[in-house]
Amino acid sequence: MAEAIYLQPGNSVDWTPTAAVTAGEVLQVSDGRAGFAPTAIAAGIKGALQVKGIATVAKVVTQTMLQGSKVWWDHSANSANLLQVNDKDFFLGIVQEDAAYAGTTAKVALNEDTPYTIGIGDGFISVPVAAAGVNHHIVGHKEGVSLVFDVTAEAQKLDAMSPLGIAPASVCLVEALVCVNLNGDNAAFDFNIGLANGTNATDADSITEYLFCHTNGSDLNIYLQSLDTVTTTAAVDTTVNFAVGTPFLVQFDLADYSDIQAYINGVNVNLASDFTLEDATGPMRLLAHMEKTADDSPGNITVMRFGLRARAE
């Protein structure tokens, strides 16, 4: 035969289900993509699943889904979710328009995994600091980074900063999926992730412009803080806690630099505080920064993905 013969455009794929599929059902096809059945398919009968295009899908009613968010299909709840858990959840696509917390549907571009405008996966700058430790590590991933302290009793710092940043006032969504695998065991440990105009060899609080999600050693609270040339909003407890070993999603919606909205796992956690970068000069880069003062505290954090997605208004 010829080396290739045209078969299908690929917007839908053949599918012969074992059990009957109802019209509109979402399921995972054999190459791992999400598909949905525009019409019902009987058991054992070949039908077709749509794998491209925009679809209106059911969503979990306890999450705000910001435009540009990646969503997974929650296999057990049969709805779109910002987080994947350890069952049969699979990647669904990218949200096209903001969907309110109580909304029951979201517009999703199926199987689109569009790149971040600036992503830590595009490469980052690190300047590790340790004097005697040999088991501290910075490990890059596809879209993230792992930071690992050893238990040498000394000051250490590990960081990952994007070479490129974004000009202040650029409308964008910043997001980080963070998994604390082993938290620091006392207050000598600090972790910050978000936007910054630089890094620091010892203390992220010394950076002159930033917007951070912050965690402390021996503390499960998730804090937020910001600093520009005019306004300081000190670390505020969001009252949302993380669980060691469970990823949490932090999103900063920078539609208004004078009142940045922050979301953790799809819940708006701004409280009464104003987080602002209105007077930042930037450029604001992605920064993940883990530090400890002289102490034998461990620390092990996986930033599974970390990027910003800009958009026109």
Added chain:
Amino acid sequence: MAEALYLQDGNSIDWTPTAAVTAGEILQISDGRAGFAPTAIGAGIQGAVQVTGLATVAKTATMVMLKGSRVWWDHSANAAHLLQVNDKDFFLGTVQEDAASAATTVIVSLNSKPPYTVSLGDGFISVPVLTAAKNQAIIGHREGVSLIIDATAEAQKVDALSIRGVALDTPCIAEALICVNDNGGAALDVNIGLASATDATSADTIAESLFCHIDGNDLNIFLESDDGSTEVAATDSLADYVVGTPFLVQWDLRDWADVQVYINGVNYLPASVFDIEAATGPLKCLAHMEKTLDASLGNVTVMRLGIRAFEE
């Protein structure tokens, strides 16, 4: 409702602009992709922007854009550009046909980012060399690697060599996006490009290579080649880099007897004949940083290093 309802084919996306959009205007939609408006859209009126397919777009008139190159939309200049900078630039797509330096348009496959044929992102081989250093590091990225040498006064070497390579005379374009964060002292050497192997102490001793070369404490970008028969020693391209600013090196290997090298879209040393025709290969992607016994620092982020092969 059903779990999902079909809405659109996704080749174009609904878009309601705050300000009026003119026909042909390029903008960034909410999921980060580039889109262009085939027809004008009034302020506050729902229209549509195209996000797939091929488009002829305005380009920066001072850059050669080789086919296969990734391009970004320069938000401030309203033209396709090989480099993204710190403002509102966004990824546009991949160049489909060579566009000359003076050309004002280029054909781009919108939002398409085909994988490299061979890339550091597919995994690489490293054999770090150190004795006492504590802050040396080799950090893999999606398509690149960071190489870090610390200030311990000793010989050190960090490297990343792709597992696979390309055979002699394979038409291809190799490219590296390099950000020198700390260029250390004179004992430091950095070589990035293609090579038949790596070396524990000095990249100059590798039998076959095609390198962009950086010396410590020197902002010149050098180019060199060696195929075991013909050697072009490191020659100053006369292009300089800036610490902390990424620069793009592209090697056009459509003629292995006279490889053309582009830095940020400009053809450098066109009169030099970088001839690797006698190489036996395979040639692999290599990023290699070394220093002789010295306290020099070195910190380079290779944001991407890959080879894109194609039929001629």
